[in-house]
Amino acid sequence: MHTSLSDMPRKNAFIVPEGYFEELPTAVLLKCSVSKEKKEPLRALKPLWWSVAACSLLLLGIWFVVPNSTPSSDSLLAEESYAISELQDYLAYYVPLTVIEEELNDFDMDFSFDMDFLHFYGEISDADLLAYNNALLDYLNFNDFYED
Amino acid sequence: MNEDILIQQLRNEHSRNFAFRQLMQQEQEKVYRLIRRMVIDHDDTDDLVQSTFIKVFENINEFEGKSKLSTWIYRIAVNEALNFLRHKRRKLFVPIIDVERQLSNKIDTTSNFNGDEVEKKLQKAILTLPAKQRLVFNMRYYENIKYEEMSDILGTSVGALKASYHIAEEKIEKILKSN
Numbered sequence: 001m002h003t004s005l006s007d008m009p010r011k012n013a014f015i016v017p018e019g020y021f022e023e024l025p026t027a028v029l030l031k032c033s034v035s036k037e038k039k040e041p042l043r044a045l046k047p048l049w050w051s052v053a054a055c056s057l058l059l060l061g062i063w064f065v066v067p068n069s070t071p072s073s074d075s076l077l078a079e080e081s082y083a084i085s086e087l088q089d090y091l092a093y094y095v096p097l098t099v100i101e102e103e104l105n106d107f108d109m110d111f112s113f114d115m116d117f118l119h120f121y122g123e124i125s126d127a128d129l130l131a132y133n134n135a136l137l138d139y140l141n142f143n144d145f146y147e148d
Numbered sequence: 149m150n151e152d153i154l155i156q157q158l159r160n161e162h163s164r165n166f167a168f169r170q171l172m173q174q175e176q177e178k179v180y181r182l183i184r185r186m187v188i189d190h191d192d193t194d195d196l197v198q199s200t201f202i203k204v205f206e207n208i209n210e211f212e213g214k215s216k217l218s219t220w221i222y223r224i225a226v227n228e229a230l231n232f233l234r235h236k237r238r239k240l241f242v243p244i245i246d247v248e249r250q251l252s253n254k255i256d257t258t259s260n261f262n263g264d265e266v267e268k269k270l271q272k273a274i275l276t277l278p279a280k281q282r283l284v285f286n287m288r289y290y291e292n293i294k295y296e297e298m299s300d301i302l303g304t305s306v307g308a309l310k311a312s313y314h315i316a317e318e319k320i321e322k323i324l325k326s327n
Contacts, residue, residue, distance in 0.1 A: 005321055008270060010290060013263030014184045020194075021180075025172040028201045029165055 151217050158208045168205055175218055176201070178291065179225045185286045186229040186279070188251045188271075190260050196232055200225045215300045222301045226283060233279055248275045273323035277316050284309055285316040 157167035179200055184193040203224050211220055237247050252272045255261055263271065274282055283302065287293045288309075295306045302309070 004324065005270075005289075005317060008266065011263075011267070012181060012290070013261055013267045013271065014181070014188075014190075015260040015262050016180065017190065017260075021173075021176055024176055024197070024201075025169045028172065028198050028205070029168065031198060032168075032202055032205045 155208070155211065155213070155217060168201075171204070171217070172201060175221050178218075179221060182222065182225055182283075182286065182291065183229045185271075185274070185290065186282065187232060188254045188275075189258065192232065196225070196228045200228050203228075216297075219297055219300045226301060229283075230279055251275050269324065270320070273320045276323065277319060281312050281316045284312045285320070288313050289317075 154167055154171060157163040158171065160167075176197065180193060180197050183196045183200075184190070187193055187196065200221065204221055211217065215223075233247060252275045255268055255271050255275075261268070261271075274285060277285060280302070284298065287298050287301075288295075293301075295309050298304075298309050299306050304312075
């Protein structure tokens with residue numbers, strides 16, 4: 001029995017199935033062409049790329065069109081002045097009333113009706129409401145509220 | 149056929165398949181033996197040989213010609229074999245010794261091995277070596293590949309390869325002499 005490497009014959013004991021090496025190149029080439037086809041889907045992706053391009057163009061179009069549909073500087077000024085007048089109305093009517101109401105309550109006065117409510121339903125005119133507010137403010141000496 | 153001409157033909161779409169068949173006929177048996185000694189099983193070897201040559205086919209344009217074409221092919225084959233063993237270890241969550249034991253058991257059970265008891269003992273002894281040392285041993289002992297070429301294939305210095313082979317030889321001798 002051989003007990004040293006140098007004594008042993010260097011043979012290949014692994015058996016290869018018959019005809020394996022004859023068929024191997026064809027099998028590999030077949031897989032190469034399949035894997036080549038698998039990589040082809042880049043072509044199949046072309047419609048997707050067209051879709052992406054179309055969407056990009058659409059977005060670009062929106063980018064250019066939307067700014068044109070934004071309000072002009074004049075309309076912005078108009079909106080701004082409208083917002084200011086709204087705020088002024090709020091300050092002139094609602095806030096003083098609320099504050100005054102609280103103040104009156106603090107003074108233990110009977111002021112249970114809601115002036116704003118009456119104004120809203122047209123039971124009191126703008127001028128009357130303003131006059132009423134001013135009178136109350138004078139009474140309470142609360143004019144500081146209007147100061148900046 | 150001159151290697152440069154073969155490479156040119158491999159890069160030409162019209163001559164590619166013909167040249168590739170020639171290349172495979174030249175190299176396939178050596179690549180097969182190299183991988184088979186590492187993974188033992190024929191079916192696993194077949195998969196790895198095929199994936200090696202598919203990579204050669206697909207990446208022939210990347211071959212820079214710094215080494216021989218056959219060296220480049222063996223390098224791919226070695227990587228395939230080592231990656232296969234690495235994945236097998238990860239997949240099975242087993243330490244290195246168990247994978248090698250599985251391969252060793254295959255030598256006993258496979259019908260594709262026609263060696264006698266001594267040959268079986270030698271193959272089992274080779275399987276006790278770490279994967280890279282096993283590669284070095286197989287390449288030198290069975291394929292008689294020069295250390296310089298092995299150095300190109302494995303990216304290891306000639307000195308380290310000689311030392312590795314010497315250590316492998318001693319381990320195997322020791323196992324063969326035991327019992």
